[in-house]
Amino acid sequence: MPGLDKEAKREIRNRKKWFQRSDVSRHIAKIGDADYRFVRYLKPLGDMPIALLAIREDGYLPDYEVAKEVVYRVSYYNNIMRFAARDKLGMKEIVKRPIKLMERLEKSIKRYFGSDIHQSHELYKELSLILHLSEVMQQNQVTFNDMFKEICSIAKEQDRDLILTENRFNRVYDIFLDWHTLLFQEQKMQLLVHPYWPVAMRYVKDDKKAKELYKMLKIFYTEKRKNTLENFLEGVVDKQYGDISSLSYSPEHLKRFRALKEREGTEGFKLEVAPKILNP
Structure with missing residues (x-):
């Protein structure tokens, strides 16, 4: 998880179920003055996410509305x-x-x-x-x-x-x-x-x-x-x-x-x- 603080890495691990894989996006969504990463929790096989998370690089979790913008922007950019x-x-x-x-x-x-x-x-x-x-x-x-x-x-x-x-x-x-x-x-x-x-x-x-x-x-x-x-x-x-x-x-x-x-x-x-x- 390059670029993430220990707190962010810990937060990502804590929200991951034992059978899931976590994938942190390379791209960083700038919302206001803050930079956020987009995390996908995946099944052991396949690329379909079970759950998603937006997190700041210091481990802070934005509220749901900000998280939606982060996930929308990064996921749509990747798809395009x-x-x-x-x-x-x-x-x-x-x-x-x-x-x-x-x-x-x-x-x-x-x-x-x-x-x-x-x-x-x-x-x-x-x-x-x-x-x-x-x-x-x-x-x-x-x-x-x-x-x-x-x-x-x-x-x-x-x-x-x-x-x-x-x-x-x-x-x-x-x-x-x-x-x-x-x-x-x-x-x-x-x-x-x-x-x-x-x-x-x-x-x-x-x-x-x-x-x-x-x-x-x-x-x-x-x-x-x-x-x-x-x-x-x-x-x-x-x-x-x-x-x-x-x-x-x-x-x-x-x-x-x-x-x-x-x-x-x-x-x-x-x-x-x-x-x-x-x-x-």
């Missing part, structure tokens, strides 16, 4: 950083995705149909939405890359000084919420566009000049891709905290989605984590 580092379904996966495909698709469509598709064209609605999706995803990718770089920069600073201030945590949390909001926007758009891929494919299928375009369209029209989109939208916000099924990708609905995602975090903490805190 694990999400950022994941190659599968995490931030790393998004920054590595082959976004150049969207750029190639856009160029191929404009090369075949022209850069300015008239409203009278029979595929105007379909092509307009596909091109809009391509534009949004390319713009979002720049934002995703910038957010990931900032998250990495914050993580380096945090690992260096270990003091998790309110401002630093709030910035990480905002990035986390913004990230999911942009993903929701994209997934919702992609699901809306999904029925339009075969319409465009049928239109160009027999034209030898559209071989490249046909192949590009075919890449995006797969059942696996559709299932991935539906699974994301099904699980991105737990239904007990809000129903997102009726939300579109409009600016107003994106704000509502972000609020529901934030509600999931705060209310989920109150229901599932806060009851395990031992502080009086």
